[in-house]
Amino acid sequence: MHTSSHNLARLLGDFSAGPGPAHRRLSDLVRLLILDGRLPLDTALPGERDLAAALGISRTTVSTAYATLREQGYLSTRDRARGRTRVPPGKQEDPGVAGPDLIDFSHAASPAPGEALHRAYTRALDRLPRYLPRHGYNPAGLPELREAVARRYTDRGLPTDPAQILVTNGAQHAFSLLVRTTVRPRDRVVTEHPSYPHALGVLRTAGCRITPVALTEDGWNVDGLVEAARGAAMTFLIPDFHNPTGQVMSEVDRSRLRLDGRLVVDETMSELALDTPPPTPISGAVSIGSAAKTFWGGLRIGWLRGDRALVRQLAQARAGTDLGTPVVEQLACAELLGEIDQVLPGRLAELRERRALLLGLVAEHLPDWTVGRPLGGLSVWARLPEPVSSALAAVAPQFGVHLAAGPRFGVGGAFERFVRLPYTLAAEPMTAGIRGIAAALSAVRSGRRADTAPAAPLA
Numbered sequence: 001m002h003t004s005s006h007n008l009a010r011l012l013g014d015f016s017a018g019p020g021p022a023h024r025r026l027s028d029l030v031r032l033l034i035l036d037g038r039l040p041l042d043t044a045l046p047g048e049r050d051l052a053a054a055l056g057i058s059r060t061t062v063s064t065a066y067a068t069l070r071e072q073g074y075l076s077t078r079d080r081a082r083g084r085t086r087v088p089p090g091k092q093e094d095p096g097v098a099g100p101d102l103i104d105f106s107h108a109a110s111p112a113p114g115e116a117l118h119r120a121y122t123r124a125l126d127r128l129p130r131y132l133p134r135h136g137y138n139p140a141g142l143p144e145l146r147e148a149v150a151r152r153y154t155d156r157g158l159p160t161d162p163a164q165i166l167v168t169n170g171a172q173h174a175f176s177l178l179v180r181t182t183v184r185p186r187d188r189v190v191t192e193h194p195s196y197p198h199a200l201g202v203l204r205t206a207g208c209r210i211t212p213v214a215l216t217e218d219g220w221n222v223d224g225l226v227e228a229a230r231g232a233a234m235t236f237l238i239p240d241f242h243n244p245t246g247q248v249m250s251e252v253d254r255s256r257l258r259l260d261g262r263l264v265v266d267e268t269m270s271e272l273a274l275d276t277p278p279p280t281p282i283s284g285a286v287s288i289g290s291a292a293k294t295f296w297g298g299l300r301i302g303w304l305r306g307d308r309a310l311v312r313q314l315a316q317a318r319a320g321t322d323l324g325t326p327v328v329e330q331l332a333c334a335e336l337l338g339e340i341d342q343v344l345p346g347r348l349a350e351l352r353e354r355r356a357l358l359l360g361l362v363a364e365h366l367p368d369w370t371v372g373r374p375l376g377g378l379s380v381w382a383r384l385p386e387p388v389s390s391a392l393a394a395v396a397p398q399f400g401v402h403l404a405a406g407p408r409f410g411v412g413g414a415f416e417r418f419v420r421l422p423y424t425l426a427a428e429p430m431t432a433g434i435r436g437i438a439a440a441l442s443a444v445r446s447g448r449r450a451d452t453a454p455a456a457p458l459a
């Protein structure tokens with residue numbers, strides 16, 4: 001694989017932003033693109049001359065930046081061949097995970113409810129012997145978890161039969177399985193803009209043409225969605241406490257979602273209603289859910305609700321990549337769903353506290369950022385006065401923070417003026433993290449000022 005100078009220039013965005021010399025800004029930004037997956041591994045970068053021309057900078061700047069990346073192990077070093085992207089061994093063996101010394105603002109996911117999780121696993125182990133005499137493969141999921149998930153949909157207002165539920169290894173698995181099985185390369189898929197980066201990644205990998213429809217501060221543009229969905233294979237929406245903005249779709253808008261093609265709603269955040277009644281699941285859509293946000297990401301349990309034929313088709317198709325979901329985790333998840341009414345209130349109370357803390361910290365340390373107060377979910381979508389999101393994410397590790405740049409949530413380099421801030425961290429790391437982001441922002445701004453200062457008049 002290779003990337004053109006035009007494409008890399010687009011990914012780099014406003015390259016003038018940031019502290020330090022241009023070659024360092026360039027190497028910092030390319031490193032960020034590699035680490036957050038926007039530049040896939042083993043991608044050949046454009047030649048120095050081409051990139052310099054596309055960015056309007058000198059070839060020496062590009063060549064110095066490439067040399068730094070080679071030295072740091074982010075570019076392969078074969079002579080004469082174009083450098084290929086890589087992650088140095090030992091540096092970040094686990095792509096997408098902040099090193100232990102960084103405060104992780106890049107994930108919107110809460111820690112586990114320790115006691116409840118322990119209890120659920122203990123009970124799951126007690127129930128395990130019943131399954132041991134059988135082979136343990138259940139491509140559609142254990143009957144008791146399918147029943148527990150179906151019951152939850154029914155309790156939330158959407159009558160559901162267990163045969164309509166497919167248990168998966170997380171919501172991400174459910175979406176990628178659905179896309180791989182039912183969408184062809186070049187098919188058009190409509191999404192909100194911004195959207196969840198890993199869902200966009202699935203669509204890109206499948207070779208779909210993505211049609212983004214802007215999500216505004218006022219919510220969903222349903223007329224725009226209807227228009228965009230004409231002739232599309234699929235529309236993918238996150239109507240409940242949308243990731244990253246936290247918005248929730250109104251009942252009126254839900255009732256107007258009559259779209260061409262298949263409607264897929266990601267309802268992984270549905271249970272995280274902080275100041276509003278939990279939304280009713282959308283009927284007439286394929287719904288994707290997960291235990292990750294309600295309970296814990298480490299469970300790796302998700303599901304899909306669809307008609308029986310689709311569930312059967314997907315249960316069969318998953319054998320191409322996996323043969324089922326671990327039994328103990330499914331039993332533990334069924335236990336957790338059984339006591340959701342006891343577990344959830346404490347989690348929501350904690351999230352409300354953390355949201356208040358985050359909003360206070362932003363007001364104090366990042367006063368010119370605009371943030372709303374989401375009614376639920378796990379994050380705020382902060383608007384910056386200037387388009388420096390990637391530059392900020394690139395230097396943030398130097399200030400102790402791992403941050404997801406706004407363009408990760410968009411298509412075509414959009415959202416350089418935005419940063420997603422999760423409110424899932426405890427008070428101490430959250431406070432230190434916001435201070436770190438404020439310090440990184442000052443560094444970016446002083447770099448920008450130095451760059452844009454008028455040249456001294458000739459004596």
Ligand SMILES: Cc1ncc(COP(=O)(O)O)c(C=O)c1O
Binds near residue numbers: 173289
């Ligand atoms: C909107 C959305 N969908 C899907 C996922 C992935 O869920 P899972 O961990 O169950 O794969 C996430 C996790 O961040 C998410 O925010």
